[in-house]
Amino acid sequence: AVKAAEAADILQTDQAGLLEPENDMERxxxxxxxxxxxxxxxxxxxxxxxxxxxxxxxxxxxxxxxxxxxxxxxxxxxxxxxxxxxxxxxxxxxxxxxxxxxxxxxxxxxxxxxxxxxxxxxxxxxxxxxxxxxxxxxxxxxxxxxxxxxxxxxxxxxxxxxxxxxxxxxxxxxxxxxxxxxxxxxxxxxxxxxxxxxxxxxxxxxxxxxxxxxxxxxxxxxxxxxxxxxxxxxxxxxxxxxxxxxxxxxxxxxxxxxxxxxxxxxxxxxxxxxxxxxxxxxxxxxxxxxxxxxxxxxxxxxxxxxxxxxxxxxxxxxxxxxxxxxxxxxxxxxxxVPGAGEPSVDTSEYNTNPHQDAKQRKEAEVRALLDKLQPEMIALDPDQVGGIEESDPHKRLERLQDLQEEANHNKKAPKKKKSKKRGRSKIQTKLRRKHKNVVDQNTLKLREAREKEKVAKATEIRGEIASEAPREQAPSALKRFF
CATH class of the missing domain: 2.130.10.10 (YVTN repeat-like/Quinoprotein amine dehydrogenase)
Known part of the structure; x- marks a missing residue:
């Protein structure tokens, strides 16, 4: 092993070399x-x-x-x-x-x-x-x-x-x-x-x-x-x-x-x-x-x-x-062409190992598929993928507004349910019964409005009765003042 290392050091087969002329007259x-x-x-x-x-x-x-x-x-x-x-x-x-x-x-x-x-x-x-x-x-x-x-x-x-x-x-x-x-x-x-x-x-x-x-x-x-x-x-x-x-x-x-x-x-x-x-x-x-x-x-x-x-x-x-x-x-x-090729082979790179066997080739193919890049990542500046975005609040606000507009544009309007009035529907009856005892905010508001309406009507009726009672009880000579 020592002799092999010495020979490799002398030959330097892992380093690239070029043709060099021995004198100025040689090309x-x-x-x-x-x-x-x-x-x-x-x-x-x-x-x-x-x-x-x-x-x-x-x-x-x-x-x-x-x-x-x-x-x-x-x-x-x-x-x-x-x-x-x-x-x-x-x-x-x-x-x-x-x-x-x-x-x-x-x-x-x-x-x-x-x-x-x-x-x-x-x-x-x-x-x-x-x-x-x-x-x-x-x-x-x-x-x-x-x-x-x-x-x-x-x-x-x-x-x-x-x-x-x-x-x-x-x-x-x-x-x-x-x-x-x-x-x-x-x-x-x-x-x-x-x-x-x-x-x-x-x-x-x-x-x-x-x-x-x-x-x-x-x-x-x-x-x-x-x-x-x-x-x-x-x-x-x-x-x-x-x-x-x-x-x-x-x-x-x-x-x-x-x-x-x-x-x-x-x-x-x-x-x-x-x-x-x-x-x-x-x-x-x-x-x-x-x-x-x-x-x-x-x-x-x-x-x-x-x-x-x-x-x-x-x-x-x-x-x-x-x-x-x-x-x-x-x-x-x-x-x-002396000095043209890279002398050291990176065997960890996908499918660049010239000595790989069938098992290594299959593993490299699977790893390459897992690490496959998307076509959208191809750009003139390769460093923009994986980089850190600059903290600019104006750019972020514009980006958020664009995303919101795009989401609103793609959002579909809810379809109105058609009211079918032909015959009776057992399902609609059951649903009404289910929601009958459900108390939510709209139900409370509706109840309050109905109570106020009842109180107003009762007050109005009592006022009319109270205004008619003294006129009937007054003498006939004084009824014209009521």
């Missing part, structure tokens, strides 16, 4: 994957460098699950395949006989969704069709929110729809009013969806609001082709048809840095767990260091060229590994 961009595999990598890491030629169903895209162990590859001709990246073995493979535009995993690798020609479909790890989401018509892009169990899609008609995968209910649907949308990514910190449109704008969406939360003009006069948000949720990177990569500060919604892409339009962008930026353009992939997101950098970190494989369809970093997956017009490629 890390000149290092190819062939040279990296032959001279610098061990066998376990070198096996992650490969090329899969599948030009029959190309172009291909790919996505990784949250643990980084499984990936799903989807071809435009209808080919779907899931692979175990640890064992490098095929889990399932089938053809759907129609075009596939996008695919993503759900809460774990046992279920994944595919955006096909007319509808979105959900399949299990054996390739069996589980559901057909008829509400998601003609989808172009998919995203799954793991903490809310929401599957979001945006279609050719411009409708953004949220489906709850735990209950099967359609949570909300919003019309973007900006035409067809092919770019949809999520902010990992607050679950806000970023949609890129053909007019160069990016809109931010939440299922709780019928209108976009924010709208940014990222590429004036050019369509947005790619988009990515860093793990901190503070930086957004967009790529447009103007061959520009623009970096935005989401705290101020302002552009900070801009880069020009020489090799073509940036068709796909992704940011790793350690902040590395990958850009796919034409038949090339360029990786920039994390510093490029915060200040202007002249030279990229790495460069990978794929002759006769352009354009690049998808670039995706593999979680917890220094691996970048590339989908292109000839198939799928995998390259090693």
């Amino acid at each position: 890390t961009t000149s290092l190819t994957q062939t040279e990296l595999k032959r001279n610098y990598l061990d066998d376990d890491t070198a096996r992650h460098i490969y090329n899969l030629d599948m030009h029959q169903s190309a172009p291909y895209g790919l996505e990784y699950d949250r643990s980084g162990r499984y990936n799903i590859m989807y071809g435009a001709a209808g080919h779907l395949a899931m692979m175990d990246c640890h064992q490098q073995s095929l889990v399932t493979e089938f053809y759907v006989q129609e075009r596939i535009r996008d695919a993503c995993f759900l809460h774990n690798f046992t279920l994944f969704a595919a955006a096909q020609k007319n509808h979105a479909f959900i399949y299990d790890q054996t390739g069996a069709e589980v559901h057909r989401l008829s509400d998601h018509s003609d989808p172009m892009a998919l995203q799954f929110l793991p903490y809310h169990w929401l599957l979001a899609s945006v279609g050719r008609a411009g409708w953004l729809k949220y489906q709850d995968t735990s209950t099967g209910a359609l949570v909300s649907q919003h019309r973007t009013q900006l035409g067809a949308c092919r770019v949809l990514r999520q902010n990992p910190t607050n679950a806000i969806l970023h949609a890129g449109h053909s007019n160069g704008t990016v809109t931010l969406w939440s299922p709780a609001q019928g209108k976009y939360l924010a709208k940014l003009l990222c590429h004036k006069g050019a369509a947005v082709h790619s988009l990515a948000v860093d793990p901190t949720g503070q930086v957004m990177v967009t790529g447009g048809a103007d061959r520009r990569i623009r970096i935005w500060d989401l705290r101020m919604y302002k552009e900070t840095i801009s880069y020009f892409v020489r090799g073509g339009v940036p068709t796909s962008i992704d940011i790793s767990q350690r902040g590395l930026l990958a850009v796919g353009h034409a038949g090339q992939t360029t990786i920039w260091n994390a510093d490029a997101l915060h200040r202007k950098t002249q030279d990229p970190y790495m460069h990978h060229s794929m002759p006769r494989c352009g354009p690049v369809e998808t670039v995706r970093f593999r979680p917890f590994e220094d691996v970048l997956g590339i989908g292109h017009s000839r198939g799928v490629s995998s390259i090693v």
Whole structure:
């Protein structure tokens, strides 16, 4: 154990590292994957460098699950395949006989969704069709929110729809009013969806609001082709048809840095767990260091060229590994990018443990369902949930008045009972007898009124009698004075 600890301390496999040039004349961009595999990598890491030629169903895209162990590859001709990246073995493979535009995993690798020609479909790890989401018509892009169990899609008609995968209910649907949308990514910190449109704008969406939360003009006069948000949720990177990569500060919604892409339009962008930026353009992939997101950098970190494989369809970093997956017009490629992945895995996080067994997976699924967040909690400021409301009496009074008005508005007026006068009713007679001896405040008032009325009548009668008696008893000569 002591020797193993010393070896671990020397190797430092739990810390992220980067390629560093030995002198000023050396450039890390000149290092190819062939040279990296032959001279610098061990066998376990070198096996992650490969090329899969599948030009029959190309172009291909790919996505990784949250643990980084499984990936799903989807071809435009209808080919779907899931692979175990640890064992490098095929889990399932089938053809759907129609075009596939996008695919993503759900809460774990046992279920994944595919955006096909007319509808979105959900399949299990054996390739069996589980559901057909008829509400998601003609989808172009998919995203799954793991903490809310929401599957979001945006279609050719411009409708953004949220489906709850735990209950099967359609949570909300919003019309973007900006035409067809092919770019949809999520902010990992607050679950806000970023949609890129053909007019160069990016809109931010939440299922709780019928209108976009924010709208940014990222590429004036050019369509947005790619988009990515860093793990901190503070930086957004967009790529447009103007061959520009623009970096935005989401705290101020302002552009900070801009880069020009020489090799073509940036068709796909992704940011790793350690902040590395990958850009796919034409038949090339360029990786920039994390510093490029915060200040202007002249030279990229790495460069990978794929002759006769352009354009690049998808670039995706593999979680917890220094691996970048590339989908292109000839198939799928995998390259090693040192320093890209997070070295330490938080196994307490839901479905991020790449070594979990079936029992642990079931427990994680149950815990995730118990801790599921409501769609109304998705907002631009993630700290507002669980925060303390400011003690402002005016705000509280306005809130109470609004609640009172809403309650009065929703309160229904009591219906009047119809008096039925046909025949006798035994039930009404019984009820009258029951309430006959019930003495309440109204009964007491009624009794007092009746007593006063009786006393007044008796007094009036006595007065009349008293006034007539002396007139009758008086002599006839004096009766005229009464």
